[in-house]
Amino acid sequence: MTLSNLRQAAFDKIRTWAARRHGRDSLPITIARRRVYILPTRYGIMLALMLVAMLIAGLNYNSNLGLAFAFLMVSVAMVTMHHCNRNLLGISVDAATEADAFAGHEARFEFRLQNDSNVDRRDVEIVCLAGSAIRGVPARSSESLQVDVPTATRGIIRVAQFELRTRYPFGWFHAWTYVQAALTLYVAPAPHGNRTLPSAGGKGAASGSMTRGDEDFSGLRAYQPGVPLKHMAWKVLARGGEAAVRSYTSLAAQPEWLEWSALEGLDIETRLSQLCLWVLESEAAQRPYGLRIPGKEIAPARGGGHRYACLRALAAHGMAEP
Amino acid sequence: MKADRVSYEDLLGICACLALALAAHVTSLPVWVLATIAVSGGIRLLLASRGEGPPPRALRLTISVVAIVLLFLRFRTFNGLAAGSALLALTAGLKLLETETKRDIYILTLIIYFVSIAALLEGESFWLLAYLIGVCWLTTATLLRLTTARPAPEWARSLRYAGRILSQALPLALVFWLFFPRFGGPLWQMPDDGATAASGIGDSMSPGDITDLAMSDDIAFRVRFKDDPPPPQERYWRGPVMHDFDGRTWRRSYPASVRAAALTDQGPAYRYTLSLEPHQHNWIFALDWPTHWDLPHGALNGDYTLVQAEPVSHPIDVALTSYTHVQSTEPLSGPLRRLDLAPPAHNPRTLQLAQTLRSAHPAEMDYVQSVLAMFNEQPFYYTLTPPPLGNDSVDAFLFDTKRGFCGHYASAFAALMRAAGIPAHVVTGYQGGTFNRFADYWIVRQSDAHAWDEIWVDGHGWLRVDPTSAIAPERVERGLTDTVGADEHVISRWQRRTPWLGDTRLRLDALRELWRERILLFNQDSQQQLLELLGIPAPDGEKLVLVLAATLTLGLTWLTWQVRRELKPARKEPVIRAYSRLCDKLAAVGLARLPHEGAEAFATRVARQRPDLRLAVDALCRDYSALRYAPADARVTSGEFAAAVRAFRPTRRDSRASSER
Numbered sequence: 012m013t014l015s016n017l018r019q020a021a022f023d024k025i026r027t028w029a030a031r032r033h034g035r036d037s038l039p040i041t042i043a044r045r046r047v048y049i050l051p052t053r054y055g056i057m058l059a060l061m062l063v064a065m066l067i068a069g070l071n072y073n074s075n076l077g078l079a080f081a082f083l084m085v086s087v088a089m090v091t092m093h094h095c096n097r098n099l100l101g102i103s104v105d106a107a108t109e110a111d112a113f114a115g116h117e118a119r120f121e122f123r124l125q126n127d128s129n130v131d132r133r134d135v136e137i138v139c140l141a142g143s144a145i146r147g148v149p150a151r152s153s154e155s156l157q158v159d160v161p162t163a164t165r166g167i168i169r170v171a172q173f174e175l176r177t178r179y180p181f182g183w184f185h186a187w188t189y190v191q192a193a194l195t196l197y198v199a200p201a202p203h204g205n206r207t208l209p210s211a212g213g214k215g216a217a218s219g220s221m222t223r224g225d226e227d228f229s230g231l232r233a234y235q236p237g238v239p240l241k242h243m244a245w246k247v248l249a250r251g252g253e254a255a256v257r258s259y260t261s262l263a264a265q266p267e268w269l270e271w272s273a274l275e276g277l278d279i280e281t282r283l284s285q286l287c288l289w290v291l292e293s294e295a296a297q298r299p300y301g302l303r304i305p306g307k308e309i310a311p312a313r314g315g316g317h318r319y320a321c322l323r324a325l326a327a328h329g330m331a332e333p
Numbered sequence: 334m335k336a337d338r339v340s341y342e343d344l345l346g347i348c349a350c351l352a353l354a355l356a357a358h359v360t361s362l363p364v365w366v367l368a369t370i371a372v373s374g375g376i377r378l379l380l381a382s383r384g385e386g387p388p389p390r391a392l393r394l395t396i397s398v399v400a401i402v403l404l405f406l407r408f409r410t411f412n413g414l415a416a417g418s419a420l421l422a423l424t425a426g427l428k429l430l431e432t433e434t435k436r437d438i439y440i441l442t443l444i445i446y447f448v449s450i451a452a453l454l455e456g457e458s459f460w461l462l463a464y465l466i467g468v469c470w471l472t473t474a475t476l477l478r479l480t481t482a483r484p485a486p487e488w489a490r491s492l493r494y495a496g497r498i499l500s501q502a503l504p505l506a507l508v509f510w511l512f513f514p515r516f517g518g519p520l521w522q523m524p525d526d527g528a529t530a531a532s533g534i535g536d537s538m539s540p541g542d543i544t545d546l547a548m549s550d551d552i553a554f555r556v557r558f559k560d561d562p563p564p565p566q567e568r569y570w571r572g573p574v575m576h577d578f579d580g581r582t583w584r585r586s587y588p589a590s591v592r593a594a595a596l597t598d599q600g601p602a603y604r605y606t607l608s609l610e611p612h613q614h615n616w617i618f619a620l621d622w623p624t625h626w627d628l629p630h631g632a633l634n635g636d637y638t639l640v641q642a643e644p645v646s647h648p649i650d651v652a653l654t655s656y657t658h659v660q661s662t663e664p665l666s667g668p669l670r671r672l673d674l675a676p677p678a679h680n681p682r683t684l685q686l687a688q689t690l691r692s693a694h695p696a697e698m699d700y701v702q703s704v705l706a707m708f709n710e711q712p713f714y715y716t717l718t719p720p721p722l723g724n725d726s727v728d729a730f731l732f733d734t735k736r737g738f739c740g741h742y743a744s745a746f747a748a749l750m751r752a753a754g755i756p757a758h759v760v761t762g763y764q765g766g767t768f769n770r771f772a773d774y775w776i777v778r779q780s781d782a783h784a785w786d787e788i789w790v791d792g793h794g795w796l797r798v799d800p801t802s803a804i805a806p807e808r809v810e811r812g813l814t815d816t817v818g819a820d821e822h823v824i825s826r827w828q829r830r831t832p833w834l835g836d837t838r839l840r841l842d843a844l845r846e847l848w849r850e851r852i853l854l855f856n857q858d859s860q861q862q863l864l865e866l867l868g869i870p871a872p873d874g875e876k877l878v879l880v881l882a883a884t885l886t887l888g889l890t891w892l893t894w895q896v897r898r899e900l901k902p903a904r905k906e907p908v909i910r911a912y913s914r915l916c917d918k919l920a921a922v923g924l925a926r927l928p929h930e931g932a933e934a935f936a937t938r939v940a941r942q943r944p945d946l947r948l949a950v951d952a953l954c955r956d957y958s959a960l961r962y963a964p965a966d967a968r969v970t971s972g973e974f975a976a977a978v979r980a981f982r983p984t985r986r987d988s989r990a991s992s993e994r
Binding site for chain 2: 054058061064065068073074075078079080081083084085090091093101128129146147178179180181
């Protein structure tokens with residue numbers, strides 16, 4: 012136990028030292044040679060001990076064939092070290108944090124690994140906070156990795172540094188690099204509550220039927236991530252314009268305001284949870300909605316981008332934003 | 334830890350690797366050790382195929398303790414190669430039994446690597462090395478599969494990658510092997526196993542012993558003469574000398590106090606190097622009679638056999654000088670005379686024959702001649718398949734069967750000499766040899782084993798008499814294969830009809846000798862010669878380490894380059910590269926191609942902005958489009974296109990426009 016503590020302490024030292032040495036990084040970043048570190052794993056140390064024993068045996072028996080085999084194994088270990096190091100070199104890493112996260116569930120960091128080289132990368136692992144994910148990136152392609160981090164409360168998760176590492180091939184060596192990039196993940200309140208939507212009280216069933224069917228093209232608006240691809244205005248893009256999205260309005264749909272003030276008598280977190288549930292319900296009902304909480308007002312709209320903006324506002328309520 | 338569990342397929346792979354590595358030890362390991370390993374592997378595989386874990390801990394522990402105690406009882410030690418290998422193999426088998434997680438797999442692969450090297454420590458064949466490198470390759474590929482996150486890469490891919498790593502390791506291994514300093518002797522003395530019985534001449538001779546050897550094609554030693562070799566009838570390679578005869582078997586015993594009487598050499602000296610294969614005895618088969626030898630603990634026995642302190646358990650090279658004609662200046666020492674006059678036990682008819690003959694020929698040499706004449710004139714036959722003889726072997730041979738091989742004749746002759754009061758003994762060794770004209774050395778095989786006699790003649794000393802030459806003189810002159818009758822069973826008889834096959838055999842042996850000389854016997858001296866060859870003056874250990882460091886640095890630089898080379902983005906086709914060079918040139922003069930712009934659209938825009946470049950750019954872009962999308966219709970080849978791009982040098986400003994102004 013003490014040994015692993017010692018190991019942990021040593022790695023912490025290296026981590027802070029590497030952070031000082033490389034300074035801040037901006038994503039996407041290509042892993043350069045001088046930031047990849049490598050050490051043998053415990054299997055590597057076992058191998059090294061065996062290689063020493065092999066050499067001694069070969070020398071003691073004065074056996075040239077034994078020595079040839081021992082030297083071959085030593086060289087294999089050296090080549091493996093180079094291959095392990097290479098497995099990380101030249102990979103481009105980018106991160107996306109605009110993913111849904113709700114308190115009590117796993118928050119998901121999404122990383123993108125781009126491999127422009129001619130060699131396959133295998134078993135590249137990303138370690139971010141308490142989570143990690145591992146996968147290979149074939150030559151000339153890119154892959155995304157999701158690192159899930161458990162969350163307890165709503166708020167903002169800030170990551171100053173994450174780690175890329177690999178033990179491929181053979182697991183004798185452990186090559187790793189630290190990326191000093193600030194990642195921020197907003198964890199929305201857990202969606203729950205027992206209040207119905209304000210509008211549902213009056214119009215009831217009618218509002219449900221109105222949202223169906225009769226949608227009309229109402230104009231173009233700027234592209235935001237998360238919009239269904241079938242709504243993209245491809246012709247506009249082809250003409251050389253900005254990426255745009257055709258927006259539709261349901262004739263009968265009335266914008267709805269999700270109000271902090273409508274939840275008098277509840278404590279802050281319960282209110283936020285209720286608002287969160289409403290946001291999700293409104294989005295599911297495909298009805299425009301706006302959010303009004305102390306210090307923040309989001310005009311009615313709908314779609315993935317809008318929904319994310321609302322959840323983010325709920326997550327960051329009362330927190331210092333970066 | 335669930336994910337770390339090994340599956341049935343994993344186990345099967347690692348078991349196969351272990352089995353292949355152990356196959357190299359199959360002749361040296363006790364059978365029950367192999368059986369234990371096979372049973373453990375079988376049990377574990379059976380359990381794994383049902384998805385179960387290893388057997389209970391108590392059972393495993395019991396098996397381990399029992400097996401290791403048995404092993405200790407068998408060897409009485411765990412030190413030494415045979416016991417060590419057996420222990421290692423047993424550990425592998427027991428480890429297999431308890432294999433459950435990735436960690437066990439790592440330990441198993443390490444054991445497999447070590448089992449492989451253990452086989453090489455005393456092995457010497459090229460094929461063994463090649464085989465074990467193959468096993469290492471397979472094991473490494475298996476390890477790769479087992480240590481990569483699921484899904485494991487397919488076999489072909491793993492083998493390719495492991496092969497790649499091995500091939501990149503080979504040059505580095507070669508550098509290490511050539512320049513890593515060797516020590517003169519072992520770091521510490523290991524107990525001698527000595528268990529490995531080698532075929533060859535032993536320290537006793539019964540009728541039929543040498544006949545068995547005659548069937549063996551194994552090489553006893555090779556000889557390289559500095560100058561001309563001695564004539565065929567003088568190529569006697571002296572082995573142990575037999576003094577003790579019990580009526581059937583000759584034995585080597587002689588009084589240790591007797592030292593070799595001084596010899597005066599006559600005739601030419603023969604200098605040569607003897608490359609002796611290990612034969613587990615301490616004598617060296619020198620050409621009769623050795624006078625100088627380059628051997629650390631070499632000494633001449635009282636009966637002129639060259640011996641060293643330790644048995645020859647590794648191939649050795651000895652530089653020697655011999656004279657084929659010598660004369661003894663001292664009288665025969667008492668103990669030796671008594672030993673060599675001891676009349677043969679039993680064999681009454683032989684004793685009687687000797688007395689009859691001796692009374693007819695009182696002079697020593699006349700008597701010797703009469704015995705040889707008897708062999709020659711009476712119906713004696715030289716044969717590889719003599720009938721079996723009883724305890725009075727000489728009687729049976731001389732009077733009943735009259736068929737024998739060199740051992741029979743030498744035995745009978747010595748018995749007849751002793752019975753007539755002439756000191757005599759049997760010398761065993763080899764006679765003749767095959768010249769390898771492809772590499773200028775002589776091969777002496779086990780089938781060249783021979784036995785002859787020496788008698789003491791006062792005033793001359795020991796005189797070699799080869800009774801076989803009386804019955805089959807060509808045996809001595811041309812070697813066995815030509816002598817034995819066509820109906821005789823000799824392995825290489827059919828080779829006479831196919832001379833090219835014999836040539837191939839000699840060529841192969843030349844290769845084997847090269848392997849032995851250059852690889853197996855590579856040592857400090859060879860390293861020194863290597864450094865001299867590299868032009869390093871006065872090489873010593875320090876310089877060797879420096880050369881090792883320098884070549885290693887070179888090797889590692891090469892490796893780094895080799896490994897990182899593949900990281901470079903894919904090389905584009907020449908046409909695309911030339912086109913991007915064209916775009917770079919235009920960008921340098923302020924005409925950057927927009928990412929979405931095709932070649933034609935780009936050319937149109939360039940023509941609009943810089944009319945002076947219109948013709949050139951238009952032609953180049955048209956050629957590019959043709960080469961890319963309709964290569965069959967292209968006016969130019971890709972090489973011509975690239976050359977045109979190289980020749981294209983756009984100016985920064987429109988020269989025409991500025992001159993018009």
